[in-house]
Amino acid sequence: MAAPTKEMLLDWYRQMVLIREFEETCHRLYEEKRITGVYLHLYSGHEASGVGSMAALRKTDHVITAYRDHGIGLILGMDPKAVMAEMMGKKTGSSGGKGGSMHLASAEHNFWGGYAIVGGHLPLAAGIALASKYRGEDDVTMTYVGDGATNNGYFHESLNMSAIWDLPVVWIIENNGYGMGTEVARASGQVELHRKAEAYGIKSFGRVDAQNALEVYAVASKAVEYARRKGPAVIEHVTYRYRGHGVSDKQYDARDDMSAELQEWMATREPIKILRDCIESAYGDVAAILAGHEADAARIVAESVKFAEASELPATYEDLMRNAYVASDLVHKSEGSVGAGID
Amino acid sequence: MAARNVAMREAIRRALREEMRRDENVFVMGEEVAYWQGTHRVTRGFLEEFGERRVRDTPISEMAIGGVAVGAALAGLRPVAEFMTINFAFLALDAIANHAAKVRYFFDGMFKAPLVYRAASGWGNQATASHSHAPEPIFAHFPGIYVGCPSNSLDAYGMLKASIRDDNPVLFTESIALYPKPSPMPDDLDGDYLIPIGKGDIKREGGDVTLVAYARGVDWALQAARQLARDGVEAEVVDLRWLRPLDMDLVYSSFKKTNRCVIVEESLPMYSFGSEIAALLQENMFDYMDAPIKRVAAEDVPLPYSKEIELLALPNAQKVADAVKEIV
Ligand SMILES: Cc1ncc(C[n+]2csc(CCOP(=O)(O)OP(=O)(O)O)c2C)c(N)n1
Ligand SMILES: [Mg+2]
Numbered sequence: 001m002a003a004p005t006k007e008m009l010l011d012w013y014r015q016m017v018l019i020r021e022f023e024e025t026c027h028r029l030y031e032e033k034r035i036t037g038v039y040l041h042l043y044s045g046h047e048a049s050g051v052g053s054m055a056a057l058r059k060t061d062h063v064i065t066a067y068r069d070h071g072i073g074l075i076l077g078m079d080p081k082a083v084m085a086e087m088m089g090k091k092t093g094s095s096g097g098k099g100g101s102m103h104l105a106s107a108e109h110n111f112w113g114g115y116a117i118v119g120g121h122l123p124l125a126a127g128i129a130l131a132s133k134y135r136g137e138d139d140v141t142m143t144y145v146g147d148g149a150t151n152n153g154y155f156h157e158s159l160n161m162s163a164i165w166d167l168p169v170v171w172i173i174e175n176n177g178y179g180m181g182t183e184v185a186r187a188s189g190q191v192e193l194h195r196k197a198e199a200y201g202i203k204s205f206g207r208v209d210a211q212n213a214l215e216v217y218a219v220a221s222k223a224v225e226y227a228r229r230k231g232p233a234v235i236e237h238v239t240y241r242y243r244g245h246g247v248s249d250k251q252y253d254a255r256d257d258m259s260a261e262l263q264e265w266m267a268t269r270e271p272i273k274i275l276r277d278c279i280e281s282a283y284g285d286v287a288a289i290l291a292g293h294e295a296d297a298a299r300i301v302a303e304s305v306k307f308a309e310a311s312e313l314p315a316t317y318e319d320l321m322r323n324a325y326v327a328s329d330l331v332h333k334s335e336g337s338v339g340a341g342i343d
Numbered sequence: 344m345a346a347r348n349v350a351m352r353e354a355i356r357r358a359l360r361e362e363m364r365r366d367e368n369v370f371v372m373g374e375e376v377a378y379w380q381g382t383h384r385v386t387r388g389f390l391e392e393f394g395e396r397r398v399r400d401t402p403i404s405e406m407a408i409g410g411v412a413v414g415a416a417l418a419g420l421r422p423v424a425e426f427m428t429i430n431f432a433f434l435a436l437d438a439i440a441n442h443a444a445k446v447r448y449f450f451d452g453m454f455k456a457p458l459v460y461r462a463a464s465g466w467g468n469q470a471t472a473s474h475s476h477a478p479e480p481i482f483a484h485f486p487g488i489y490v491g492c493p494s495n496s497l498d499a500y501g502m503l504k505a506s507i508r509d510d511n512p513v514l515f516t517e518s519i520a521l522y523p524k525p526s527p528m529p530d531d532l533d534g535d536y537l538i539p540i541g542k543g544d545i546k547r548e549g550g551d552v553t554l555v556a557y558a559r560g561v562d563w564a565l566q567a568a569r570q571l572a573r574d575g576v577e578a579e580v581v582d583l584r585w586l587r588p589l590d591m592d593l594v595y596s597s598f599k600k601t602n603r604c605v606i607v608e609e610s611l612p613m614y615s616f617g618s619e620i621a622a623l624l625q626e627n628m629f630d631y632m633d634a635p636i637k638r639v640a641a642e643d644v645p646l647p648y649s650k651e652i653e654l655l656a657l658p659n660a661q662k663v664a665d666a667v668k669e670i671v
Binding site: 036037038039089090093095097098099100101102103115116117118119120148149151152153154179180181182186187188313314315316317319320321324338339341 | 402404470473613645655
């Protein structure tokens with residue numbers, strides 16, 4: 001693995017402040033009822049986990065995740081305008097308003113999406129990796145999975161299958177301490193989550209401080225190379241959610257010890273600050289560049305909000321019905337057929 | 344008799360709490376039921392009152408929630424296992440359909456599985472496709488388990504109590520939209536108030552058309568009935584309350600009077616509650632039928648996130664009233 005260059009580090013900073021700005025804006029818009037619905041799970045606090053690990057990928061690799069997907073999409077280069085429009089359910093959204101916050105995806109970026117059923121995307125990840133291997137391509141599938149999801153049957157079946165078929169998957173367990181309101185130790189018999197790999201004979205790359213993008217990158221690079229050549233790899237990212245589980249999560253209001261814990265993480269393990277300190281200690285005064293990235297993030301997100309709010313909502317019956325099925329000549333459709341979907 | 348408006352959530356909580364006080368073998372398990380106080384706050388205060396032994400947080404392991412309940416029930420406990428939402432019960436469908444519902448049958452009556460699965464159900468609020476189901480009919484498909492779906496607080500109270508006390512497995516769904524909805528409960532309600540499993544209820548009398556519904560559909564039917572009354576059409580609203588067993592006597596006697604029927608449901612139209620009721624009516628009430636039987640259900644499509652098309656997909660009172668107008 002090559003050490004990250006100055007350009008890379010500066011670009012990571014750009015990505016991380018963009019995500020933070022985007023997520024905090026979503027939070028505010030939700031409070032103002034300009035984003036509606038019941039599910040909005042933010043990536044604030046997790047930035048280094050996604051940025052550092054995806055920096056180890058090349059363009060042809062694949063990515064899949066759960067519902068905490070805004071940051072993942074932005075890192076891969078999705079247009080913030082299309083992402084914000086999706087938050088608002090607009091036609092111009094990346095999923096045409098059908099999917100919302102939990103279902104971002106981008107075919108052009110090999111981003112196979114965010115999924116809302118805990119664990120449900122894990123066998124899909126194994127399947128995507130199977131397709132790569134089947135075709136003789138050496139692309140890897142980077143798969144993000146929560147700590148809570150590692151207790152679900154989907155996780156165990158998928159890991160095992162990736163092991164017996166030597167599938168090129170990097171399983172990244174984003175351990176942010178909680179699945180909704182349940183601490184890891186109350187949900188998992190094995191609290192060192194990466195060790196679940198052992199049960200399936202999968203190579204674990206251990207536990208990483210995922211508030212430090214450089215450490216994340218270093219380990220992810222090794223794991224990606226391993227997956228490309230040999231088979232599945234597991235990494236555990238230790239991170240923290242700044243905005244609770246999701247917008248309907250009131251635990252921070254209810255529990256003082258939780259907000260104290262949050263304050264502690266923000267004060268001592270803030271991923272953006274850690275990266276900034278690294279860059280400054282290596283390259284001296286880069287304040288102007290960093291400030292430029294911050295200003296750009298503010299501008300880009302503000303523009304995305306403007307764009308999204310000016311866009312149209314899907315409103316017709318055709319908008320509703322479209323894309324439940326692929327249009328196909330092999331399907332018999334007549335006036336009397338029921339349940340075939342519309343073209 | 345004096346009555347007080349109580350939200351359905353409170354009525355369910357009260358029934359569950361009273362049953363836990365009454366019978367030491369009744370316990371609850373599920374995701375976030377204990378420390379978080381229940382995702383829908385149904386089990387608020389339970390951990391404090393009953394402790395960790397009887398109020399058990401589980402990991403996000405639906406397959407095990409479904410099956411552990413069966414094992415515990417076989418071995419003499421009376422589990423009330425909660426699926427945070429019914430969407431996640433799909434992961435446990437095998438435990439429910441193949442074990443809860445069949446274990447008695449395939450050992451020819453040797454065992455029983457007196458358990459209750461509780462699950463919050465329903466569409467709406469931009470919850471998006473995979474979190475937007477009211478799939479009660481899927482579970483009611485399987486003989487061996489009963490399915491209850493209350494539409495108001497008092498029914499929820501009496502139905503849940505019966506479900507817990509009965510020795511058969513019951514899937515009990517709670518419409519998320521109805522949780523906060525207040526409806527009257529008598530002040531001096533008897534703690535043994537039980538609604539027999541499979542007993543429906545007439546929620547409004549009328550002679551012109553029969554509206555058959557359950558759970559949230561009852562609200563839409565009642566709203567439509569009020570609207571229709573202004574145009575001189577009197578609708579009778581039959582709340583079946585249980586999808587298994589079905590109280591068809593109630594439907595038939597209403598239909599004999601009205602000779603017309605609209606079936607209302609929150610779920611998808613194909614292979615549905617509406618299909619079942621319509622089939623039974625035409626088989627058994629052919630001589631009384633004066634018009635085609637109509638069904639109001641969700642549109643036949645996964646539910647989208649975006650709010651206007653989401654509303655377009657959902658049933659509502661207007662759609663019910665419109666369907667009635669086509670046949671009266
Ligand atoms: C099968 C299933 N069960 C329950 C839920 C409800 N739910 C959504 S997210 C979540 C917690 C997941 O926690 P974790 O895997 O740690 O991911 P995090 O949210 O912390 O990123 C739960 C229980 C669900 N969506 N799917
Ligand atoms: Mg978590």
